[in-house]
Amino acid sequence: MAILHALLALMAACVVFALLARRTQLPYPVVLVLGGMALALIPGMPEIELDPQFAMAFFLPPLLQVSAIRTDWTAFKGNIRPILLLAVGAVLFTALCVGAAMKLLIPDFPWAAAIAFGAIVAPPDAVAAAAVLRKLRLPPRIVAVLEGESLINDATSLVLYRFAVVATMAGTFSWSEAGETFLAVSIGGAAIGWVIGRATIWASARLHDTLLETAASFIACYAAFFAAEALHLSGVIAVVVTGLVLGRAQHRLSANTRSQSRAVWTFIEFVLNSLVFILIGLQLNVILDRLDDYPSWHLALLAVAVSLVLIVSRFVWLFPASWLPRQIPSVRRHDPMPPWGHITVLSWAGMRGVVSLAAALALPVTFPERDLLIFLSFCAILATLVVQGTSLEWVIRRLGVEEPRRANMSVEEAAARTLIAHAALRSIERRAEDVLDGAIAQDLLTEYRDRVRLLDGVNQGPIAAERASRLEHRLHALRAGRDRLLRHRREDGLDEHLMNRLVDELDLEELRLRRLLGAADG
Structure with missing residues (x-):
């Protein structure tokens, strides 16, 4: 029961801190880490040890x-060079x-141990950046x-x-062996992931539920991870x-499956991210007691x-890595140099x-300066989250990297719609020629032709305003229908299952209209 109570308490704290982050306009991982630190300092708060193997698995x-x-596969392939330069290079x-800095500050520290610590703190975590970017x-x-970087950099590190x-424990290290093994475990892991992914698709197509x-x-991610390990x-x-x-x-999934699974995964993502960051903060009292x-x-x-080496080294790598490949004419021709502001944002994130x-917690007990490395890892997390996490939005706005809101729908979206x-109009027109059902289809032709007219001129001022007005009228009508349904339920009673089905339909329609209205309004 103690574990259950602790988990519920942490979940409640996550909700409170996430709400506080929204009110203060701070990235919620930053608030969760600081909140966890504050909770750790409360007298009588039990020590919480985050088992590293459990955390990673x-x-x-x-x-x-x-x-x-969620990754855009086309964008991922199109940007594979900068992604690999970040995720690997x-x-x-x-x-x-970081290893060189540790060796400089602590001359007796073994080189292999210094590189191990560098690998610990090297991979950025995209969660805090995503909280700002969204x-x-x-x-x-x-x-x-x-x-794309966040998908690969953890494997590299x-x-x-x-x-x-x-190498630290054995006293020897071979860069060539490390490189060969990296390729082997990466290719092998990719093969396992592909097999698990295809098997999941095959099974899902036959479940019909x-x-x-x-x-x-959900099972697929753990199956891929444990099979590869x-x-x-x-x-x-x-897993990636x-x-x-x-x-x-x-x-290829049904609309119902896509909609519901998206909601489930969004909830899982929030819960796990929140617990992770608040548990990081709660480690503070455990770490400090050892130092x-x-x-x-x-x-x-x-x-x-x-912390300074972590922040500066990313700048030192990114600017030359962006400039040097474009000295090759073919690369420069197909991929011109991005604005320096874009590179600065990538460096700061x-x-x-x-x-x-x-x-860090997974280091062997006999590893040199283990407690110190755990403490420094925690400080690196805290410093980068607080310093970079709280200022990333300011940096983006200051450099003018944020794109202005469009007054109309994007050209790409308008073309797709x-x-x-x-296509829908052509289908109705073909059905209108049918002897039996032609009359019914004829009644729908006006609606579908009108929809095409509005989309053909979606970014023209008068038509865009007309389209937005129509969507607003539909939203008002939908709200009126929902209000009447609720009154009917209170006054005359209504079967609960029927009520839920009708409300689900109204909710989906409202979401559709709001998305369209958002596209129209920018």
Whole structure:
């Protein structure tokens, strides 16, 4: 019962802190971490040890898969070069820079152990960045690169971390062996993920049940992770590939399955992200109790130095990595140099998260300076979340990277909606020629022709205003219908199942109208 009480209390705290984040306009991971720290300092608060193996096995698979499912595969492929430069190149470069800084500050520290610590804090966590990016209208390429980086960088850092830990304990390290093994575990993990993803699609097509299909997608992430780890391959890569495969096939699902599974995964993502960040904050009292023997000034110096190296090294890597490939004429011709403001935003969006803390906690008990490394990992997470997380929105607005809100629907969206409308009109026109059902189809022709007219001129002032007005009228009519249904239920009674079905229909229609109205209004 104690575990249940603690879990419910943490969930309640997550809701409160998430609401506070909304009121204060701060990224909610920052508020959750600071809130967890505050809770940890309450007298009598029990110590909470976050088991690293549990954290990585329980939290990572669903969070990675939901990100992969949402990933725009076309954008991912189109930006594979900058994504790999960040997810592989920047992670390795940052690990080397942090390792060199640790070696400089603590000369007796083994090189392999310093690289292991660099691998721990090297991968940025996209959750805090996403909390800011969702509120802004950024160029699609920035979002695609950040999302793509977050899918791969954990695998890069964890493979390097494993090799560096083994080398520290054994006293030897081989870069060539590490490179070969990285390729092997990555390719093997990708193969496992593809198989699990295809198997899940095959099974879902035969379940014909929304609840079972959603459960299958949830099981898939853990199946991919544990299958790959059991074969000593990359579980992270396996989950990412499974998510990409499922994301590519999600449009084959029924509308009901897509709608309900999206709601389930959104809830799971919120719960897991919230618990992760509040648990990071709650580790503070456990970590500080182990560092009584270290002078405070020394700890502060190390923490500041590591945090600065983390932030600066990403800038040092990103600007040359963006400029140098474009010295090749073919690359420059097909992919011109982006504005410096875009590169600055990508450089500043380098907050660390749960992977770094879990990897630090997973260090062997006999690892050199283990407690110190855990403390520095926590400080890196906290510093990047607070400093970069709270200022990312300001940096984006200050550099003018945010795209202005369009007064009308985008050209791409208008073209897609017009294709749908024309196809629907042609279908009705063909049916209007039918001898038996022609009269019914004729009654619908006016509506479908009117829809095509509005979409053909969607970005023209008068038609756009007319379209927005029509949507507003439909929304008012829908609200009136819902109000009347509620009065009918109170006055005359109504079967609960029938009531729920009718309300679901009204809700879906309202969501559709609001999306269309949002597109019309910008």
